[in-house]
Amino acid sequence: MRGPTVPLQTRDDLWAAIHTERAALAEDLAGLSDEQWATPSSCGRWNVEQVVAHLTAAASTGGFRWLRSMLAARFDDGVHNDRRLAEHLGATPTATLDRFRAVVGSTTAASGHTPAWLGEVVVHGQDVRRPLGLDRTPSIEALTAVAEFFVRRDFTVNSRTAAAGLRLEATDGPFAHGSGPLVRGPSVALVTALAGRASYCDELEGPGVATLRERCA
Template identity: 35%
Template sequence: MDRETSWKVIEQQRRAIADLLSDLTPEEWETPSLCTGWRVREVAAHVALTPQPPSPRVMLATGLRARGNYNRFIDILTRTHANQPTADLVSQLRTHAASQRLPSLTNYRNILFDTMVHGQDIAIPLGRTIDIAPEAAAAAADRAVEVGWPVWDKRRLDGIRLHATDIDWTHGTGQEIQGPIVSLLLLITGRTARLDDLSGDALPLAVSRLSTTP
C-alpha cells in the first residue's frame, strides 16, 4: 500500500474511532481496553495525540520522567492527554483526522498499524465494530511484523509462519497459524481477543511470547 493510500486509511480509521466514541456513556469510556492498563479513554487520547505531538520541552521532560523507557514515555504522555473532557478528545480526532503530521522518530507505516489496532482495542471490549479492509490490514501487518525494540521483542515470531485465509498474505517460516488478516494483525501486536478466529500448531507458542503493549 503506497503512502497516499495509507494516509487515506488512517484518516478513515480516525473518523471511525471518533464516530464510535461520540455516543459512549461515561461508564463505557472507563471500560478496560485491549491495551493492558489503558481504558477506552487512554486509547482514545493516544490516537488523538498522535497528529498533535507535544512541544520538544514537554517531550524532554517526559523522557526524563520515563528514565528512557519508551513504553513508560508513551504511557505518561497518554495519561496526561486523557485527562481532558471526552468531548474534546472526540473533537480532536475529527479535527486532525486528515493530518499527516508525524511525531518524531516514527513514520506513516507505524501510524497505519497503530491507528488500526487501537481502533480494535476500543471497539472489541465494547462489543462494537470498526471495519478494516483486508488489504489495509495486510499492509499494517507487513509493518507490524518488522517492529522490534523498544516496542516488542523482534524474535517473537521466529519459527512461526502466519497465513491469512481471507487475503493472499503470509509471513515467516515454521509451524503455522492461520486465520483472517485482522485477527492475525491483532495477534502480531500482542492482542489475544480474536484467538478463536485462529488455528494452527504454533498458536500456543505465539501467545506465550506476545504481550500487549500500547
Template identity: 35%
Template sequence: MRASAAAVWQEVHSERRRLVADLAGLRDDEWRRPSLCPGWDVHDVLAHLVDTARTGRVVFVRDLLVARMDFDRANANGIARHKRQDPRETLEALREAADLTRTPPARLVTRLVEAIVHGEDVRRPLGITGRYAEHAIVLALVHQLRTPVSFGGGRERAAGLRLTDRGTGAAWGRGKDVEGDAVDLLLAVSGRPVDRQRLAGDGAPDLAGTAPGPSAPDTAPPR
C-alpha cells in the same frame, strides 16, 4: 507490499474519522472499560491517539527528554495532556486532529499499525466491529513481522510460525501453521490477546500465548 505516503495518510485519516464515529454514542461507563492495552481504559487510548496525532518529530524528542528517556512515562504524560474531564471533549479533539500528518521519528507505516491496533484495542472490548482496508492490515502486519518487539513490532512472537491470512491465502514465515483473519494475526503479533477460537493450526496456541505485550506500537521502542 508498499504504499505511497499519501495512501498511508489517507487510510490513517479515514480510520481516525471512523473511530470518532464509532465512539460517538458511548455511555459514561463504557469510556472507563478496560481496553486491550494493559492498564489503559477506552478513554486513555483515545487520549493517546490525540497525543500521537499531534506529535511530530521535534515534540516527540522533547517529550522523551522530559520523561528522561522513559517511553512509558512519555506516553503517560501525553495521555494526561490530552485527556479531558469529559470524554466527549477528548473525542472532539481527535476529530479536530484527524487529518494531521505529524509523525514521530519512525517509519510511516507505524501510523497504520497505531490506527488499526489501537482501534481494535477499544472496539473489541466495546463489542464494535472494525472496518479496515485489507491492504492496510497487510502493510501493518508485514511491518510488525519485520520489526523486533523492543521497537514496537512482533518479530519474535512469530518466530517459528507460518502465518496465513484466512481471507486471501497470503502467508508469511516458516514453521508451525497459524491461520486467521489478517486483523487477528496483526493483533496477536502485536502482543494483544486474541480469542483462541479465532486462530487455527498447530502453531495457534504459540501465537495466542504471546500476549500480553507492549501496548503502544507507535514509536520505537514502544510503551
C-alpha cells in the same frame, strides 16, 4: 463480491488509510455513555477514553517533541505515554473525542515509519471496539500493510519477534509470511495477536498458535 486487494504502496496511500481508520473510529465512538467511555480497553491499564487520548497524542507529536518528551521521561516509554495521554484528555469524554476528531487528518508523527502509525490506529481501534461490542474491521488493505510491517521489524511492539519461526497466513487477504508451524486466520486477528493481544489467538488456527499465544504473554 470483493475485488482484489490493492497494496498500499506509497506514503500517501498509508496516510490516507490512517485518516480513514481515525475517522471510522471517531464515528464508532460518537454517542457513547460516560460508563462506556470508562470501559477497560484491551490495552493494559487504559480505559477507552485514555486510549483515544493516546491516539490524539500520537497524531500531535512530531520527532522533536517526541525526543524532548522521551528525554524528560528518561526514555521510559510508559512515563512518556502517560504524560502525553494526560495532556490530550479533555475535561469530559466528549471533549476528548473532539480533540481526536481535530487530528483525524494530521500527518504529524514521531518518525517516518508510516506503517507503524497505521498499526497504531488499527490495533488501538480494536482495543476499544472489542470491549464495547462494536463490530467493525479495518480494511484488508490497511491490515495487510500493518502485518507486512509488523513481521519485518520490532518497533512499537515486538511483532517481528512474535512472528519468528512461524508461517503466518491470512484467510481473508493476501498476507502470508515465513516458514515453520502454521498460524492461519483473519488478517485482523493476525495483526492484533502480533501486537501482543493474546485474546485474538482464539480466532487463529494451526500448530503454531500455541507458540504465538505464549509470545503474546
